[in-house]
Amino acid sequence: MSSFKGGPSLPQERKIVTEIPGPRSRELQERRKKAVAPGVGSTLPVYTVAAGGGVIVDVDGNSLIDFGSGIAVTNVGNAHPEVVRRVQEQVAAFTHTCFMVTPYEAYVSVCEKLNELTPGDHEKRTILVNSGAEAVENAVKIARYATRRPAVVVFDHGYHGRTLLTMTLTAKNMPYKEGFGPYAPEVYRMPMAYPFRSELDGPATAAQAIDLITTQIGAHNTAAILVEPILGEGGFIEPSPGFLPALDRFAKENGIVFIADEIQTGFGRTGQLFASEHEGIVPDLITTAKGIAGGLPLAAVTGRADLMDSVHGGGLGGTYGGNPIACQAALAVFEALEAEKVVERARRIGEIMLPRLRAMAERFPQIGDVRGRGAMTAIELVVPGTRTPDPGAAAALARACHERGLLVLTAGTYGNVLRFLPPLVIPEPLLLEGLDLLEEAFR
């Protein structure tokens, strides 16, 4: 084991001492090829030994600036000291009992906190599970149970997971669905109000979706409308104003459960605790994961007590759901969010990044669109002077950033979006250096 200590005590600096990936990472990559199924990819195969604040340190001693947060997970920073402390205490006390066998307080505390923090002051209940996909699956189960209706409505460019149902709910074929069918029944996809690419505005696109639901499914057959308030994997698409409120209204008028998938947008990422709040949406059910537990596997469905209470006892659960170690991590995250004003820091990151990205768009015609909120921002790359997606440019830029020690991720239905998800606690000098490196990569 290395002697590296992670967390915010790691030197907050970019340091490149080998090519990226370095020799030890390349060795490990060779070992991996013989052991790990190639269906699981890695954006940047540098092998990690420590991470914290705004950096990731690899086996070759390189320190990279982190604009990925493990896909929007380490919002309060990697190996946050309070997460580490609570996890260590818990792991020494007991690692597992199964909440369905003998329960424990931390599970209850996490549910109380989620009921309090999620939008709306109505009475709520929560269940805890292991992954985002599992949370979405359970939200659909609950909506179907409560309404006794089969159909689920989702949207173009949406992403909800990789299990049979959630892969079906996901829009993009390659790599998520290709060859993995047949898919689950009773899933209907509607148009998304994608400001950069739609001809229609938000309310008009919602009207189109509502017309399709009414004529092709029947509102009375529709259990749920499921949507990410800002689309994540689909390319950080912020639906045009008025789109979400119109759908929310339609759902409420027709007894359809409105489910907000806040797995990527949640926990302060967008400069509000939840992205639904930007347009004042109060979802019936909300799914959370990722940022909830500082890197430990935990996810939740939180929602209206009447819906959650409708399911028969024993109808929901799983061996590890709400594992005590993951629950302790979540409790530490909730504390850190408040104590360190993490949501404000996300807002500040947006205030720094968006103007810089817009200035780059003036200079580099490959940038067709700059968008996002808080610490969830992106640029969409196109063939200059057109809206034709240019995934090659996104891949080349990502590579140039990686070589310089800046970890960035791509996204988008066309693979042509470069997205930026720094930990919300990234020190400002590193954020600025990351932006400089991005600009250098363009040149």
Ligand code: PLZ
């Ligand atoms: N819903 C909105 O963003 C996970 C997926 C990465 P799990 N996004 C990252 C990949 O290629 O697998 C995600 C999401 C939204 C659901 C999920 C699924 O969450 O914890 O990955 O199951």
